[in-house]
Amino acid sequence: MATVAPRTLSGFMELLPDEQRKFERMKEILRDTYASYGFTPLDTPLIESAEVLLAKGGGETEKQIYRFSKGDNDLALRFDLTVPLAKYVAAHYASLSFPFRRYQIGKVYRGERAQRGRFREFYQADIDVIGDGKLDIMNEAEIPAIIYDTFTRLGVKRFQIRVNNRKLLTGFYAMNGMSERAGEIMRTVDKLDKIGPEAVRQSLINDVKMLPCKAENVMDFMAVKGTNAEVLASLERYRGMDATFDEGLDELGTVVKYLSDFGVPEENFAVDLTIARGLDYYTGTVYETVMLDHPEIGSVCSGGRYDNLAEYYTDRKLPGVGISIGLTRFFFILSEQGLLSEEAGGAACDALVLPMTEDFGAAIAAAAELRKAGLRVQLYTEKKKFKAKMSYADRLGVPYVVFLGEDEIAEGLLSVKDMRTGEQRKLSAVEAAALIRSDAARRALCRVIAE
Amino acid sequence: MATVAPRTLSGFMELLPDEQRKFERMKEILRDTYASYGFTPLDTPLIESAEVLLAKGGGETEKQIYRFSKGDNDLALRFDLTVPLAKYVAAHYASLSFPFRRYQIGKVYRGERAQRGRFREFYQADIDVIGDGKLDIMNEAEIPAIIYDTFTRLGVKRFQIRVNNRKLLTGFYAMNGMSERAGEIMRTVDKLDKIGPEAVRQSLINDVKMLPCKAENVMDFMAVKGTNAEVLASLERYRGMDATFDEGLDELGTVVKYLSDFGVPEENFAVDLTIARGLDYYTGTVYETVMLDHPEIGSVCSGGRYDNLAEYYTDRKLPGVGISIGLTRFFFILSEQGLLSEEAGGAACDALVLPMTEDFGAAIAAAAELRKAGLRVQLYTEKKKFKAKMSYADRLGVPYVVFLGEDEIAEGLLSVKDMRTGEQRKLSAVEAAALIRSDAARRALCRVIAE
Numbered sequence: 001m002a003t004v005a006p007r008t009l010s011g012f013m014e015l016l017p018d019e020q021r022k023f024e025r026m027k028e029i030l031r032d033t034y035a036s037y038g039f040t041p042l043d044t045p046l047i048e049s050a051e052v053l054l055a056k057g058g059g060e061t062e063k064q065i066y067r068f069s070k071g072d073n074d075l076a077l078r079f080d081l082t083v084p085l086a087k088y089v090a091a092h093y094a095s096l097s098f099p100f101r102r103y104q105i106g107k108v109y110r111g112e113r114a115q116r117g118r119f120r121e122f123y124q125a126d127i128d129v130i131g132d133g134k135l136d137i138m139n140e141a142e143i144p145a146i147i148y149d150t151f152t153r154l155g156v157k158r159f160q161i162r163v164n165n166r167k168l169l170t171g172f173y174a175m176n177g178m179s180e181r182a183g184e185i186m187r188t189v190d191k192l193d194k195i196g197p198e199a200v201r202q203s204l205i206n207d208v209k210m211l212p213c214k215a216e217n218v219m220d221f222m223a224v225k226g227t228n229a230e231v232l233a234s235l236e237r238y239r240g241m242d243a244t245f246d247e248g249l250d251e252l253g254t255v256v257k258y259l260s261d262f263g264v265p266e267e268n269f270a271v272d273l274t275i276a277r278g279l280d281y282y283t284g285t286v287y288e289t290v291m292l293d294h295p296e297i298g299s300v301c302s303g304g305r306y307d308n309l310a311e312y313y314t315d316r317k318l319p320g321v322g323i324s325i326g327l328t329r330f331f332f333i334l335s336e337q338g339l340l341s342e343e344a345g346g347a348a349c350d351a352l353v354l355p356m357t358e359d360f361g362a363a364i365a366a367a368a369e370l371r372k373a374g375l376r377v378q379l380y381t382e383k384k385k386f387k388a389k390m391s392y393a394d395r396l397g398v399p400y401v402v403f404l405g406e407d408e409i410a411e412g413l414l415s416v417k418d419m420r421t422g423e424q425r426k427l428s429a430v431e432a433a434a435l436i437r438s439d440a441a442r443r444a445l446c447r448v449i450a451e
Numbered sequence: 452m453a454t455v456a457p458r459t460l461s462g463f464m465e466l467l468p469d470e471q472r473k474f475e476r477m478k479e480i481l482r483d484t485y486a487s488y489g490f491t492p493l494d495t496p497l498i499e500s501a502e503v504l505l506a507k508g509g510g511e512t513e514k515q516i517y518r519f520s521k522g523d524n525d526l527a528l529r530f531d532l533t534v535p536l537a538k539y540v541a542a543h544y545a546s547l548s549f550p551f552r553r554y555q556i557g558k559v560y561r562g563e564r565a566q567r568g569r570f571r572e573f574y575q576a577d578i579d580v581i582g583d584g585k586l587d588i589m590n591e592a593e594i595p596a597i598i599y600d601t602f603t604r605l606g607v608k609r610f611q612i613r614v615n616n617r618k619l620l621t622g623f624y625a626m627n628g629m630s631e632r633a634g635e636i637m638r639t640v641d642k643l644d645k646i647g648p649e650a651v652r653q654s655l656i657n658d659v660k661m662l663p664c665k666a667e668n669v670m671d672f673m674a675v676k677g678t679n680a681e682v683l684a685s686l687e688r689y690r691g692m693d694a695t696f697d698e699g700l701d702e703l704g705t706v707v708k709y710l711s712d713f714g715v716p717e718e719n720f721a722v723d724l725t726i727a728r729g730l731d732y733y734t735g736t737v738y739e740t741v742m743l744d745h746p747e748i749g750s751v752c753s754g755g756r757y758d759n760l761a762e763y764y765t766d767r768k769l770p771g772v773g774i775s776i777g778l779t780r781f782f783f784i785l786s787e788q789g790l791l792s793e794e795a796g797g798a799a800c801d802a803l804v805l806p807m808t809e810d811f812g813a814a815i816a817a818a819a820e821l822r823k824a825g826l827r828v829q830l831y832t833e834k835k836k837f838k839a840k841m842s843y844a845d846r847l848g849v850p851y852v853v854f855l856g857e858d859e860i861a862e863g864l865l866s867v868k869d870m871r872t873g874e875q876r877k878l879s880a881v882e883a884a885a886l887i888r889s890d891a892a893r894r895a896l897c898r899v900i901a902e
Contacts, residue, residue, distance in 0.1 A: 004506040006541035006764035009524070012496040014539065016546050017553070024492045036822050038800035038829025041475045045463040045572050046497065046558065047517075055455040066498075066526075068519030070562050073460070075517075088465065090457035095467050097846040099833065101799065102468070107497065111521050121496050131833070138811060138832035145819075261815040313457035348552065349489035360589060364712040368596075371487050378489025381589035382550060382582070395548040 011120035021345030090313035098132035128322030145262035155447025171245025356405035373433035462571035472796030506763035541764035549583035579773030596713035606898025622696020807856035824884035
């Protein structure tokens with residue numbers, strides 16, 4: 001009867017239960033963290049009119065779009081969460097209060113060339129703060145606190161939030177008469193990590209056709225290193241030469257000034273003048289986040305300040321600041337590298353109740369009582385041999401098995417077996433609930449990522 | 452500059468923040484409830500190979516499918532969560548433990564004719580228990596408990612779970628020599644609620660071409676009413692005439708027997724012989740759930756027992772039982788009818804912190820401290836007049852505003868204003884956290900659905 005092989009498309013992540021629970025736990029931590037900063041959840045359609053989705057048009061992305069028609073409609077699957085946000089804010093402008101703070105964790109689609117670790121369907125987890133006309137620099141100063149909180153709650157310790165301000169770069173290139181080639185220069189400098197300073201210098205001279213002295217200026221600027229205070233002090237020497245530069249320096253100063261009030265330790269934050277984050281979109285503070293022991297992963301959380309979220313949909317100026325985590329790829333890499341805590345997903349339930357009598361009434365009632373105590377309890381009622389039942393409990397990874405035989409029912413007790421130690425005790429339902437709950441609570445505190 | 456109207460496609464639900472938070476709360480309650488019965492979360496791709504998704508082929512559904520190609524691939528969007536589950540279980544059979552209990556809450560796509568209250572993109576919330584070869588009747592007996600728990604946690608009180616067993620119907624038609632016309636008869640009887648018994652009787656005689664005495668038999672059978680015990684007793688008169696009927700009667704007896712152990716009150720449950728739930732798929736217990744004060748909504752949670760989940764993908768016999776809630780339509784109707792609790796979504800945050808000084812350090816630290824106490828806190832730092840700030844707090848619906856001026860900073864206190872009563876008090880951070888948290892806890896207990 002079976003006629004079709006049950007395959008899943010390549011480039012589409014489909015997890016087994018243990019892994020899925022870890023992924024769900026990550027999403028839960030993100031939801032909780034974002035909500036704790038007053039971001040409201042949003043959920044927009046996965047399908048939009050192609051005209052709306054591709055209003056900006058052109059670019060590499062357009063080739064990757066899943067686009068199709070249904071009836072008379074020219075449709076497309078969203079390829080990020082920013083364009084739907086722009087549409088949403090423009091469409092519902094009158095019903096929203098600004099600054100509008102939203103988070104969205106959802107799937108997006110890009111028909112990239114299939115290869116290991118590249119996904120065509122993947123989750124993005126975004127937060128954005130959108131202002132109406134204006135948006136204070138303090139919103140940019142708050143973002144590192146949210147990134148810090150997010151990765152700390154996920155369990156990452158050795159990470160660094162790298163921050164720059166696009167106005168510093170724009171101003172610097174202007175004061176050096178390089179504004180027209182700023183894009184080319186930034187793309188070249190962006191390769192610093194990959195090819196090193198000497199190759200970048202040569203590329204600036206040979207490919208971008210800069211005078212050696214100008215290339216030197218750029219290299220000097222990018223080489224500014226040190227503590228945040230040292231970098232800021234060092235940048236002061238450029239002050240007064242370009243208004244945009246000065247503005248960027250003030251903004252960066254504000255971001256750094258409030259770091260400790262926001263609870264971000266100095267070691268998790270660095271001003272990094274080489275960070276540029278693409279060309280057109282960002283206009284102020286830009287962010288990248290790297291796991292210090294895994295630089296090969298690249299940035300796991302990036303974003304920045306932009307001046308005009310929805311210019312294709314409305315004439316209103318809607319500046320904003322946002323960050324995004326490519327959750328599916330991040331999870332894939334963590335999993336590949338063995339960085340996911342084994343305990344984080346836990347079992348699908350906290351206890352498996354095994355009735356040992358013909359009548360299941362007492363076992364059902366016991367399971368219901370444990371559930372009322374806040375536990376996740378599965379009742380096992382298949383007609384199998386005892387050994388098969390225990391083997392099922394083992395494979396599920398359930399921490400406790402609760403037996404109810406004639407003796408237990410007569411005594412009004414439950415036999416509770418700790419599956420890790422093998423220890424078995426007779427307890428009242430209240431005691432059993434307390435024991436199982438304290439273990440569940442311990443596991444709930446477990447970080448998803450175990451460095 | 453604006454060139455494209457920011458429209459959302461018709462048939463696609465897009466909620467404003469207040470409504471979205473209520474929807475998220477519903478999803479959270481479903482996740483928690485399903486998990487408390489040991490169901491594990493699953494997330495499958497929205498896109499599948501058309502060959503896989505349409506393996507069963509034909510039917511009304513196929514016309515509604517979103518189907519398209521990308522490169523060489525013939526693709527389609529899932530139109531339910533059952534086919535992806537079948538594929539998943541067949542594909543990952545060796546890695547799963549059976550009974551396999553999963554829940555999935557996800558979007559599905561059907562290109563239905565657009566009309567108010569009909570959605571082309573909508574959430575389904577499904578649970579299924581899948582056995583390997585066999586699956587005990589107790590799994591069918593447990594389902595009413597889960598439905599009862601789900602709707603109770605959502606806040607619905609006046610609802611009824613209506614249950615039948617397909618074997619009773621199959622057996623009854625067999626003992627009356629009507630097996631060949633069983634499908635037609637069931638479809639006719641299914642109209643009982645809509646057109647009434649007399650019209651059904653006439654239709655059985657005129658359209659299905661039954662002898663009047665046979666039609667009378669069917670009408671008598673369907674008219675069996677009363678308490679669960681009465682209905683079961685009344686069905687005993689048919690015992691011994693057909694093996695399938697007897698099996699169905701035993702199964703229904705088992706489901707009813709354990710109801711009170713499962714904590715399902717008699718008034719929330721009824722054996723209803725008119726329930727059939729489609730034709731081919733279900734083979735045992737079938738479920739519908741109605742809100743008693745809103746019968747016009749129809750069934751809000753339906754499902755049943757089936758014998759062969761994945762016959763198109765594997766020769767293994769995988770029986771199961773499952774139920775599904777059409778969440779988007781359910782939410783839409785609740786909202787339309789004013790049945791959603793105003794308080795359920797709450798504000799995006801529990802408190803808005805308003806710094807009243809030039810330097811934001813103290814306000815930032817206070818917000819961080821409240822957040823550490825488990826609160827959702829938004830910092831407001833836009834340069835606006837006081838009145839504009841308070842109006843923002845008002846529009847957000849935030850229950851508390853926390854002020855930090857020179858005085859508060861000097862005294863080490865926070866001014867906390869209750870936005871509903873207007874009362875303002877100076878409190879320590881610990882006291883403020885306790886006050887705001889107790890209010891947040893009260894709101895967290897609020898049911899989403901207010902009957």
